Amino acid sequence: MWRYLDTRFEEMLGSVLLAVMVTIAFVNVIVRYCTSFSFAWTEELTVNFFVWVVLLGTARAFRDGGHLGMTLLYETLPRGVRCACYWLGIGIGIVFFGALCWTGTLEVLDEYELEAISESLGIPVWWYTIATPLFSLLIIWRMVQRAFADLRSGNY
16 A cells, blocks of 8 residues: 555656646636636635645656656756756756755745734645645655665666
């Protein structure tokens, strides 16, 4: 079970979030067109869940080695230069998502201390923004996993 969760966590959580987003958006559209009433809270959830899904998709892309790359130039380089570029890219990615994790953590702490409340649902805003540092750590973990797998296989 743990192994399956480790390899498919992003897909499982992303699927649930997308299903919730589609359902509440669909219900809101039906209610808005059939009545004069509208659910204001649906936009709050869909926007925040969309950010979560994007971060989960980024983690999945790094896990599977499917992230964006310029392979035309990369594959023409000598193996040693290609290896250096690969590790430089991994290092820059880890630094970027480490910085995102750090600033996301500071944001969550500020929202927690200021007791910021969302406008539509009236829940603490940090419930939404906690995903940024957590999923940034997940992305870093997936980058490291992919880097070690590529190092073992020599596929870089």
